[in-house]
Amino acid sequence: MLPPGTLLGPGDDAAVLAAADARVVVTTDVLVEGVHFRLDWSTPYQVGRKAMAANLADVAAMGAVPTALVVGLAVPGRTPVSTVDALASGMWEETGRVGAGIIGGDVVSSAEIVISVTALGDLRGRAPVTRGGARAGDVLAVCGRLGWSAAGLAMLRQGLRSPPAVVGAHQVPQPPYAAGPQAAAAGATAMIDISDGLLADAGHLAEASGVAIDIDSAAVPVAAELVEVATALGVDARRWVLTGGEDHGLLACFPAATALPAGWTQLGLVCEGRGVTVDGRPYRGRAGWAHFGSRGDR
Numbered sequence: 573m574l575p576p577g578t579l580l581g582p583g584d585d586a587a588v589l590a591a592a593d594a595r596v597v598v599t600t601d602v603l604v605e606g607v608h609f610r611l612d613w614s615t616p617y618q619v620g621r622k623a624m625a626a627n628l629a630d631v632a633a634m635g636a637v638p639t640a641l642v643v644g645l646a647v648p649g650r651t652p653v654s655t656v657d658a659l660a661s662g663m664w665e666e667t668g669r670v671g672a673g674i675i676g677g678d679v680v681s682s683a684e685i686v687i688s689v690t691a692l693g694d695l696r697g698r699a700p701v702t703r704g705g706a707r708a709g710d711v712l713a714v715c716g717r718l719g720w721s722a723a724g725l726a727m728l729r730q731g732l733r734s735p736p737a738v739v740g741a742h743q744v745p746q747p748p749y750a751a752g753p754q755a756a757a758a759g760a761t762a763m764i765d766i767s768d769g770l771l772a773d774a775g776h777l778a779e780a781s782g783v784a785i786d787i788d789s790a791a792v793p794v795a796a797e798l799v800e801v802a803t804a805l806g807v808d809a810r811r812w813v814l815t816g817g818e819d820h821g822l823l824a825c826f827p828a829a830t831a832l833p834a835g836w837t838q839l840g841l842v843c844e845g846r847g848v849t850v851d852g853r854p855y856r857g858r859a860g861w862a863h864f865g866s867r868g869d870r
Contacts, residue, residue: 575640575673577694587675589640589692597693597700599630605685613728616655618743619687620662626767627691628670629747629820633765635701635756636693638672638749643689646682659687670749698756703780706762706825710842712777712785715751715822715835717741718770719809722816723798726805738801747820754833755824763824769815771855773823774840775848781825784845786852789814791839814850815858 574581580588589596603609603626609619624641631638643663647656656679667673672691724742733739747765755763762781766773770792778785794813802809825842826832848855 573673574675575667575671577639578673578675582676587640587642589675591694593695593697595695597631597634597636597695598690599627599693600688600690601626601630603687603689611655611685614743616658617662617665620659621666621744622662623687623689624663624666624691625745625747625820626818627689628666628672628749629745629765629767629822631691631693632747632749632752633701633763633822634693634695635698635752635760635763636695637753638667638670638691638693640672640675641667641689641691643674643677643687645677645679645688646684646686647679648683648685649681651685696753698753701752701756701760701763701824703762703764703777704782706777706781706783706785706842708783708842708844709828710761710825711828711832711838712774712787712823712825712840712842713832713836713838714766714770715755715824715833715837716748716766717746717795717819717821718766718793719798719813719816719819720795721745721818722769722812723801723809725816725818726807726812727801730805735797735801738797742818745818745820748822748835751822751833751835755822755826755836758826758833759830760824760826763822766819766821766823767817769817770823770839771814771848771850772817777823777825778842778846778848781842782846784843784847784849785840786843786849787814787840789851791837793837811857814855
């Protein structure tokens with residue numbers, strides 16, 4: 573089923589989509605087999621959902637409502653049709669969660685599976701919420717999970733598949749899509765999708781806005797499930813929460829006098845200066861995912 577506003581769907585050289593706002597939010601992500609996903613860790617259906625989620629969360633982080641997506645899929649010639657069908661099923665399942673749909677794309681042959689997704693969104697008459705609007709005196713808040721995907725990845729690297737809820741968080745993220753437009757309507761001054769990690773993406777906000785951000789570690793939620801897994805693995809769950817990416821929650825700044833929308837939790841403050849600190853001190857260790865500094869599934 574095509575999303576509302578589709579004037580011409582698949583089957584021609586290009587699709588045609590109505591843009592009632594006269595502006596269109598556009599974002600693109602590319603997922604490469606062996607780098608962003610592994611089919612011995614995730615089913616094709618799960619990979620399809622994850623590919624959509626990464627893009628839909630970016631649209632939400634601009635304060636927009638996702639409307640439609642275009643998918644480029646490259647697969648080896650030996651790929652079973654069932655694998656492609658399962659990828660497509662996962663993609664449609666995730667887009668259906670936001671009332672969007674896939675309006676076109678392309679399929680080609682390659683040495684490995686590569687998924688390129690372009691998502692479009694509607695601002696509904698509001699200004700976009702960028703990374704660069706935070707001001708000293710704002711509060712920093714989060715909506716969505718923190719550290720779950722990183723914990724699930726740690727389990728998979730150990731050859732473990734339990735607890736399923738934690739492992740599943742890495743296989744299929746659960747972004748709070750509706751929270752983006754809600755934050756925009758509430759007056760958010762800056763916002764970002766947490767794909768690289770809480771500290772890393774707070775750093776992106778701070779850099780773009782020319783401010784400093786201080787995170788209160790006591791305010792950062794650490795789920796009991798993550799503590800249980802971390803204890804079993806002999807690691808600190810708080811590191812996953814502070815630096816783990818791919819949960820695709822939303823991080824935003826709000827004026828101090830603004831009542832946070834339901835589901836948002838205050839984590840810290842925006843201050844004069846530069847960079848990100850935790851409890852007033854620089855964080856020791858890697859702040860999150862480095863796109864050109866790591867190899868293998870993240």
